[in-house]
Amino acid sequence: MRVPALLIATTMALSVTLPAHAEGREARFDQPHEGWSSNVLRTGTPQRVGLDPAPLDAALAQIERYTVPDATGHPLFAGAVTLFAHDGVVVTHEPTGWAVRYADAAGTELPEAQRVPMAQDTIFDLASISKLFTSIVVMRQHELGRFGLDDPVARHLPEFGVNGKESITVRQLLTHTSGLVAWLPLWSQYPDIPSRLKAVMDTKPRSAPGTTYLYSDLNLITLGLLAEKWSGKKLDELVRDDITAPLGLVDTGYNPPAAKLDRIAATEYQAGRGIIRGSVHDENAWSLGGVAGHAGMFSTARELAVLGQAILNGGAHAGGRILREDTVELMLTDFNQGFPGNSHGLGFELDQRWYMGALTSPRAAGHTGYTGTTLVLDPLSRSIAILLTNRVHPSRNWGSINPARRVAADGLAKALAVRPRHGTAWTPESNGATLTTRELPRRSAEQQLSFWAFVDLDPGDKVVLEATDDGSAWREVRVLAGYGQRRWQKVELETESAGKFRWRYVRGTGYGGRGVYVDAVRVIDERGVALDAEREPAGLHPEGWRAADR
Template sequence: MRPSHLTALLQRNTTFAAVAVALLAGCAQVPSSAPVVPAVSQTELDTARFAQIDSAINAAIAEHKLPGAVFHLERNGAVYEQGYGTLSYEPGAASVTTDTVFDAASLTKVIATAPSVMLLAEQGKIDLDARLVQYFPECANGGKQEITIRHLLTHTSGLPSGIPATPAWHGSAAGHALACSLPVTNKPGTFFRYSDVNYVLLGQLVEKLSGMPLNEFAQQHIYTPLGMRDTGYLPLKRVAKEKIAPTHKSPLDPAQRELHGDVAGGQLLQGVVHDPTARRMDGVAGSAGLFSTARDLARYARMLLNGGELDGVRVLSKASVRLMTTAQSPAGIEALRGMGMDINSPYAVRPRGTVFPVGSFGHTGFTGCIVWIDPNSRTFYVFLSNRVYPDDKSNVLPLYTQLGTLAAQSARGFDYASVKPLAVAAAR
């Protein structure tokens, strides 16, 4: 049987995957748009779950919850990866493939900003428990004097959730001035509120202490060493526009243009960051702006599971990985966060699903993106979509729960009941 015939078989009915993998092992490489199912998956992954994953995503596409997506599931080298749907709802739109580049939205916080801060901490340039005003004295107002870097990383600074859109502003310096002008609404270290402001400031801290913009620092110290070839800010500088999934399509009325940053002028956003704050900052912010592929994000997840190293290249120390992925929230905070990763905040419930235990970790992005990792079963999944196309109104949270649950159930033979809940809290 020719490889192309086997590929078509896998695409039509993923339940045949377990039969076909042994034959595929000796054939030519499967095209990127087809499922990737190594033979080892017969022992590591329950292939019967693959059809359920496909069905859940395809049903959401049929309901116009999202035009397209990529899903990547992995455990101990066994991989299931597939592209679904099309780039948009327009007639003749190109199919999504596993090479499609997506706006990763808030995954930026844990794929770019948090690891960059950790690297600078490893170099002795950042003290994670130092106060923000030690680095930015201009922020010493409005109750921010007690904010530490740890507070920013764990979203316990007391700062509001975002930088106001009005009056109109543009540029990193203007964003910094606004962030520094915002008063806290809660005493730092006493309250959890997910906040883009925290990570805007952290991204600017990376620039100040490294001497290079966040996008360049992350590219040089994270993506290039890890071989994440399609990951970075400002994708149109290196990726063909046709490979990037579009996000927002209007036209927007004047009030909406003000709300969305006006940079896009109401046009289709394709290769231009969806997040309005990051757009006002010319596409590079600590809170959003990163674009990536599922395969690249899988490499990053693999690195974290390997304690900061991948393919013989060390990117982060084991200590940095522990701080990013175990509970580091101040005592008394119920929402458990690492210095970056979500562990058990209200935002973790959907992507974790109903089976992965507390102690698994990950993050989501507003555009319809997930990375979720369980160190106990060594299983992780990546889901990238453009659910915000064309108008930001689609809700895919039920799909998140389905995917998180199915990903966990795919770990063949693992007893999740044996994992001690909340054991991760001992790391604080």
Template sequence: MHAFPATRHLRRRHALLLATAATLGACARTGHGQRTTRPMAEVDRLLKQAVATHATPGVVCAIGHAGKVVYRSVQGQRSITPTREAMTWDTAFDMASLTKAVITAPCMMQLWEQGRFNLDDPVCRYLPQFAAQGKSGITIRHLLTHYSGLRPDLGLQDRWQGRDAAFALAMNTVPDHPPGSGFVYSDINFITLGFLVEKLSGMTLDAYASRYILTPLNMRMSGFLPPESWRARIAPTQFDENGQMLRGQVHDPSARRMGGVAGHAGLFSTADDMCVYAQALLDRRAGRPSAFPLQTSTLMMMTTPQQPQGKTDLRGLGWDISTPYSSPRGERFPVGSFGHTGFTGTSLWLDPDSNTYVLILANRVHPDGHGNVIRLRHDVATAAAAALSIPRS
């Protein structure tokens, strides 16, 4: 695997960061936990416009830079039906596919650091059932980079239910393409990785993640299967098959059928906790003091291209770098930045060069699934980078 080349002159970047930090030091708090600053006026406008045009009923946004949260905004409604509730900074969101990058990938890489497997080991070495249907050549690296050749999801046509049924379906999946031949984003990859975490650790995925990822970072409002005491602060998503509004139950139907704990979806979290996670990751990756529970070299590997040689869709181990899913990078963050999105409306994009991240937590699927924040993610990232004087990539 090749390392991604540097794209900035360090001295110039250092001077820019110092100047930007000084400018943003004049931020002033306003109501609802919102932090505004004149250079971020365009971000404010974009967020308000997204709510006004029904791209999402509500949104929480945080921008971190140079080790601090320099911008916070809370807009719109947490709930529209059955009751209207204003969005709040401490709202907990169904993080959807951010579970893949934030939880499952680092769980796997902790086990890799412990020598439990090699990235280019075939998956069937640890899950023998996975060899079925011609999958013996698929490696753990293929799963982590979405180059396995597996189709996007398990399918819901059959009325399967439970973790055992999901395991059987994943193990018996027939590949659509040879491993390594192309990038196909697939929930099955991370459902399988969730089962691998459990096989290698001897713990359930949620228990392992709580003990070894969330607790070291003191992320107290994050986890699978949120307790009833969180319910009032959770952003509802959509009505389920029985006409009940999902609130605290995972939106993803496969994860829900699996009982709410899966490698591809199921995490709930808040803006505060995700800011902690993002900054800790950036700090550890840069070699600064950090509680992030992985080594610097491991994070470097996870967040630089690890796809097969010669392929142009760039993926780290769990993280997106440059693919059709990279709209949250915007127009200015470099290709060396990385991030991930979630179907419910969540996204996190991080730029290690400038020590910056952009977090957007939206419940765009509430209440009818018609919202769309793809453009919002792109435009907010572009506006934030411009406000922070980050040069165009």
């Protein structure tokens, strides 16, 4: 008897506001929140909000190891600041390594006395996280009625409506479905700011609008120009008036003043610019005066967390409001369902396992930056994971820091508990691991198997429930797979009588999730209970599975 696969649902909407956890109550991964929080960020300990500190400490230790040279002869990044927040409490705000470490492109290390260590208040070039600030000010203009999301951009910027761009909409710019090319060498092939902006306006799409997903800096440069057109203000003024001032952010903005230079992390060595520190790393943003829709913002981990908390709060923090709740909901809605793997809200990236790690869900939102910056917001657990590094210091060619991004997100996810639904839960630890029932009495033609399952697995991972008559051959009964629901689900099956059942873990090639747990296994036949694993723990035989209490 073959039963169709069970795919765990992957959608969850925000709706009503719920009160925050009481201090000290355990933080649960398996009890997702709905609605907006109303927290004001404050500093505390993991225990204060019920997090297990061990996974956080392990993540921080690994991030620190990334600052030590490895087999390549250099570290993954010179330094980092990691910030974890849960339920409005910053539980970790940890600097490691160096904000300034190298003297040249070859990676010549400065004498230690001339280096600058990372600090909690180190200011980073956010690179493409800047796109979130641009998107927020654009959506503020939407709240003011200045445009419709499906308005053609050319209605507001007539000079944009050439070379096949006449039908591109504002929504398509925000979701990277406009068809515009990813990048143009504005800084090197055009002599001044007017000619560089004209090149963006004149560019020809690579594909028809709405037909493909292609991440493009040009989308956000155009959105910055739109925001300036609608408001009559420059983009840096809009960001100040609409975001940083209402949120009380004093170290967040474009072109940081020279007085803050000693707190700014260095980035790359570039010909003609030397080791860059205090001006934007992105060449195109630099050539546009340091203020552009796609790059140019600087900030600290703590101030970026305030922005993140404002989003989790539905657009407000500590009495300052930057957006309405319905606008934030729009920004966290996936408009790219036609482009699997490229989920995107209005400005925010969604559901991106490659850097969101085990915090990934269809509601997880965030962005990364080329300089080595990462912001992950998890509305379902009301958590924030921030990893800011200067990974391009001194060279952009020293490797990808995506593993470090996932280490940070995974550490926070694992600090959130998954508690057994009943007495004892089991979770696999290795590919091919099996959890097998003892031999069952064959007293009837059919049996009823029930158990509770918690499933949060990377696509490609699965647990296969199988049955056998005599142990010589196993047949598939059901597949447990999927992620994002974060709730225990009761599974009840009527099956052909079997001698044994087993749960077999199959590891794919992805990045992993929070895991799978099986609990309260029970088999009933016509004569009654054939197995109750909660009353008879020895009735389950684990090979590569462990008993788990969280």
